[in-house]
Amino acid sequence: MKPADYIEMKIPAKPEFLGVTRLTLSGIASRMGFSYETIEDLKIATSEAITNAVQHAYKGEDGEVVIGFGLHSDHLEVVVSDRGKSFDFYETKKSLGPYTDHSAEFLREGGLGLYLIETLMDEVKVHQNEGITLFMTKYLEGEQVERDAETIST
Amino acid sequence: MNISIDVKELDQQTTMTLAGEIDAYTAPQLRETAFPYTEKKQASVVIDLSGVTYMDSTGLGVFVGLFKSLNANDGTLKLVGLSDRLKRLFDITGLADIMNINSEAEGGV
Numbered sequence: 597m598k599p600a601d602y603i604e605m606k607i608p609a610k611p612e613f614l615g616v617t618r619l620t621l622s623g624i625a626s627r628m629g630f631s632y633e634t635i636e637d638l639k640i641a642t643s644e645a646i647t648n649a650v651q652h653a654y655k656g657e658d659g660e661v662v663i664g665f666g667l668h669s670d671h672l673e674v675v676v677s678d679r680g681k682s683f684d685f686y687e688t689k690k691s692l693g694p695y696t697d698h699s700a701e702f703l704r705e706g707g708l709g710l711y712l713i714e715t716l717m718d719e720v721k722v723h724q725n726e727g728i729t730l731f732m733t734k735y736l737e738g739e740q741v742e743r744d745a746e747t748i749s750t
Numbered sequence: 751m752n753i754s755i756d757v758k759e760l761d762q763q764t765t766m767t768l769a770g771e772i773d774a775y776t777a778p779q780l781r782e783t784a785f786p787y788t789e790k791k792q793a794s795v796v797i798d799l800s801g802v803t804y805m806d807s808t809g810l811g812v813f814v815g816l817f818k819s820l821n822a823n824d825g826t827l828k829l830v831g832l833s834d835r836l837k838r839l840f841d842i843t844g845l846a847d848i849m850n851i852n853s854e855a856e857g858g859v
Contacts, residue, residue, distance in 0.1 A: 611773065611774035611775035612775045614773045614774060614775055615771060615773070615775065618804070636835055639804065640806045640839075643773055643774075643806050644806055644807055647773070647774040647806070647807075647808060650774065651774065708807035708810055708811065708843055709806070709807040709808075711807075711843070712806065712807055712839075712842070712843070715842055
């Protein structure tokens with residue numbers, strides 16, 4: 597589905613630009629009518645995706661990360677692409693999940709980012725070509741149900 | 751889009767007051783500042799997060815690291831002043847069950 601409006605940012609693959617991206621995302625999401633809580637979730641998921649792109653794709657090398665925002669009437673699609681060296685998403689994904697073991701020895705310091713993305717977004721898809729492109733979708737509150745109902749009635 | 755870290759030491763207890771955003775940019779600074787205080791024997795570290803406006807998994811990673819270091823040195827870590835947002839982050843990752851976190855600023859036990 598082609599978005600009604602599309603906004604794209606290209607940032608140097610450096611963590612200091614994470615904040616700028618969050619500010620842009622806040623503006624877009626608030627304009628679309630997302631609640632404060634959901635905007636905070638979107639900020640975390642998007643930051644996690646960019647952090648992965650910056651830390652895993654470019655280890656000390658220069659590169660760029662492209663962040664696309666597809667504005668649909670009932671949902672926002674956030675696309676994060678590193679187009680650089682890729683980290684193995686599926687391999688990384690296997691080791692994800694909430695902490696269940698109560699022993700400090702088993703605490704992992706990383707690996708939580710992808711888990712948070714999946715928890716906080718409604719849909720997450722990955723395309724692996726030259727780099728990694730992550731597609732994340734968040735529906736406006738209640739819209740997902742409405743949309744399904746519409747499909748049934750027509 | 752930055753972080754401020756205020757450290758106060760009193761006897762065995764270190765109190766850190768954080769304000770700002772904790773992400774991949776500011777997390778290394780936080781880790782470097784806080785880590786030395788966790789390496790003392792039986793240290794008690796209290797971190798006040800009431801001024802933190804944004805945090806993601808990189809911040810959680812720092813606190814897990816500090817927690818592990820304190821545990822290894824028979825110390826304790828207490829996180830206080832968590833907003834509902836921050837509390838939720840610890841809840842959904844399961845860290846709330848493992849670490850000592852408190853929404854109250856003074857960390858009333």
